[in-house]
Amino acid sequence: KxxxxxxxxxxxxxxxxxxxxxxxxxxTTNSGMWYLYYYLAKEAGLHPKIGLVANRDTLLxxxxxxxxxxxxxxxxxxxxxxxxxxxxxxVLRFAAPGLIDQDYxxxxxxxxxxxxxxxxPFTVPVQPALANQRQFHYHMIPEEEGASFSxxxxxSGIPDRQERNRYLAYDGxxxxxxxxxxxxxxxxxxxxxxxxxxxxxxxxxxxxWKVEGHLEVEPxxxxxxxxxxxxxxxxxxxxxLPNRRTEAILLPYRSTHLAVSEVVVPExxxxxxxxxxxxxxxxxxxxxxAASEQKNGQVIAKVLLRVDVEGFFEPPEAYEDLKAFLGxxxxxxxxxxxxxxxx
Numbered sequence: 001k002x003x004x005x006x007x008x009x010x011x012x013x014x015x016x017x018x019x020x021x022x023x024x025x026x027x028t029t030n031s032g033m034w035y036l037y038y039y040l041a042k043e044a045g046l047h048p049k050i051g052l053v054a055n056r057d058t059l060l061x062x063x064x065x066x067x068x069x070x071x072x073x074x075x076x077x078x079x080x081x082x083x084x085x086x087x088x089x090x091v092l093r094f095a096a097p098g099l100i101d102q103d104y105x106x107x108x109x110x111x112x113x114x115x116x117x118x119x120x121p122f123t124v125p126v127q128p129a130l131a132n133q134r135q136f137h138y139h140m141i142p143e144e145e146g147a148s149f150s151x152x153x154x155x156s157g158i159p160d161r162q163e164r165n166r167y168l169a170y171d172g173x174x175x176x177x178x179x180x181x182x183x184x185x186x187x188x189x190x191x192x193x194x195x196x197x198x199x200x201x202x203x204x205x206x207x208x209w210k211v212e213g214h215l216e217v218e219p220x221x222x223x224x225x226x227x228x229x230x231x232x233x234x235x236x237x238x239x240x241l242p243n244r245r246t247e248a249i250l251l252p253y254r255s256t257h258l259a260v261s262e263v264v265v266p267e268x269x270x271x272x273x274x275x276x277x278x279x280x281x282x283x284x285x286x287x288x289x290a291a292s293e294q295k296n297g298q299v300i301a302k303v304l305l306r307v308d309v310e311g312f313f314e315p316p317e318a319y320e321d322l323k324a325f326l327g328x329x330x331x332x333x334x335x336x337x338x339x340x341x342x343x
Contacts, residue, residue: 140263147217263301269339288306
């Protein structure tokens with residue numbers, strides 16, 4: 001009976017009665033939220049489509065296997081004129097409209113036309129890198145035994161949802177404590193004086209956070225400065241990669257990681273020249289550059305890092321390209337700048 005009810009979307013009387021009760025109580029389940037969204041789209045004349053999708057970490061959908069247990073979620077599709085179908089997941093709490101869970105992107109699913117109630121296979125879209133962004137803006141002031149710094153971070157798409165889920169259940173003080181502990185757990189050389197999370201519980205705005213603190217380094221004639229202390233890496237990279245690979249390559253999702261650091265150059269020092277990084281292949285592009293500029297009467301060493309993960313699913317033969325791409329990412333995110341005494 002439960003399986004029949006789950007599949008019988010035409011049982012409007014039964015569904016409407018339950019939804020009226022849930023609306024009156026102002027409480028609903030994930031399934032109730034899905035049906036509320038579906039009927040709202042239906043009554044608005046949007047002719048919604050239903051996308052039944054499988055979790056790629058568990059199994060791949062087989063059209064010839066008549067088993068509804070293959071599906072892990074139900075998406076709602078709305079036709080956008082000239083743009084194709086916009087897929088929505090009403091169950092993803094606080095998610096931006098159009099965000100698709102990474103576990104479903106690029107997979108095969110079953111699409112149901114709710115006008116004719118005919119169904120056929122479809123491919124869940126893979127969202128572009130710019131849909132999933134991390135942005136970091138650092139300001140650093142080198143000192144005798146380290147550098148004071150502040151960083152403002154903003155997130156969108158899947159990174160926004162990941163950050164939000166980390167802090168959603170906590171009040172402001174709890175969010176600040178988690179963020180502070182996260183930074184101080186990276187290295188003992190980081191001391192945090194301020195941590196603040198913004199919009200974690202605001203569904204109409206992206207999550208952001210701000211951190212201020214001090215990075216301890218040993219004094220030397222040549223000041224080596226890490227321009228992005230405590231910054232999360234653009235994607236996880238294992239310490240050791242095997243020499244060979246026989247399985248296909250699947251990256252989590254496409255993304256853009258942008259970081260800017262403005263380092264105040266102390267009087268009597270200058271930025272040592274360093275070669276930029278401009279690399280790219282089928283998996284994406286990595287750009288890193290540093291240059292001096294005048295700003296508000298100070299000399300600023302401005303460092304720019306941008307990593308665009310464009311690859312998604314590639315054959316095992318692309319493994320050498322993957323290793324090269326990961327090497328560029330590791331080099332760029334760990335690169336130092338050197339402030340040397342001016343002659």
